[in-house]
Amino acid sequence: MTAKISKAAARSGKTTAPPINASRSTSVAVYPGTFDPITNGHLDILERALRLFDRVIVTLAVNQRKSPLFTVDERIDFIANALPTYKDRLSFKAFDGLLVDFCRQNNAQVIVRGLRALADFEYEFQFAHMNRRLAPDIDTMFFMTDEKNHYVSSSLVKEVASLGGDITGLVPPPVVAALAAKYNQAPPSAAPKGPRGRHRRR
Numbered sequence: 123m124t125a126k127i128s129k130a131a132a133r134s135g136k137t138t139a140p141p142i143n144a145s146r147s148t149s150v151a152v153y154p155g156t157f158d159p160i161t162n163g164h165l166d167i168l169e170r171a172l173r174l175f176d177r178v179i180v181t182l183a184v185n186q187r188k189s190p191l192f193t194v195d196e197r198i199d200f201i202a203n204a205l206p207t208y209k210d211r212l213s214f215k216a217f218d219g220l221l222v223d224f225c226r227q228n229n230a231q232v233i234v235r236g237l238r239a240l241a242d243f244e245y246e247f248q249f250a251h252m253n254r255r256l257a258p259d260i261d262t263m264f265f266m267t268d269e270k271n272h273y274v275s276s277s278l279v280k281e282v283a284s285l286g287g288d289i290t291g292l293v294p295p296p297v298v299a300a301l302a303a304k305y306n307q308a309p310p311s312a313a314p315k316g317p318r319g320r321h322r323r324r
């Protein structure tokens with residue numbers, strides 16, 4: 123799709139920024155979140171978005187009420203390593219500000235969000251409407267989280283890991299190992315197994 127430029131603007135050599143829908147030849151979606159850390163539920167949403175959009179930008183929120191366990195770089199590495207085949211169409215940016223401003227700055231038309239359960243709906247409803255009020259040209263697209271991951275959240279995974287529970291299958295293997303390292307515990311494969319299963323090292 124090419125941008126339409128008025129004859130007067132073309133003559134003067136000056137062009138105003140085209141409306142957001144007029145200049146795009148590729149579809150760009152933004153998948154925002156804290157991703158501290160990424161879970162298999164997030165990855166499922168991300169892969170499905172990558173099937174629909176030419177490019178997906180994972181935007182990692184920095185300035186939040188949450189104090190992340192992992193640095194932005196660590197969080198990006200987990201995601202990039204989990205989806206190596208999409209490296210040409212997947213990019214990562216940290217952001218600190220209004221999400222819709224980030225979308226505009228990056229020519230993204232769509233915000234991707236996952237819906238896990240009814241409990242997510244109310245928040246997502248408000249989030250989508252507020253964003254739409256701020257930027258009517260940017261839409262939110264929801265993906266239903268797959269049935270295996272509808273109860274998973276980053277906090278829950280961290281809590282279980284911190285208490286020595288097995289989080290295998292809920293997050294990518296490097297995240298299992300990194301959480302074990304953060305909480306100073308043996309990852310499941312390395313942990314000595316006694317009659318009651320895994321033991322904490324400490």
Ligand code: COA
Nearest residue numbers: 154155156163164183220221236249252267274275276277
């Ligand atoms: N699988 C697994 N977990 C999922 C999931 C899925 N498919 N979808 C969501 N979650 C989890 C997340 O891990 C997160 O868990 P946590 O609370 O334990 O960390 C929880 O559900 C909430 O996720 P989300 O709603 O995406 O919150 P977030 O903190 O990750 O991200 C922002 C929120 C950054 C997207 C939002 O605050 C934002 O856009 N801020 C920018 C400021 C702004 O524009 N404000 C106006 C908005 S109207």
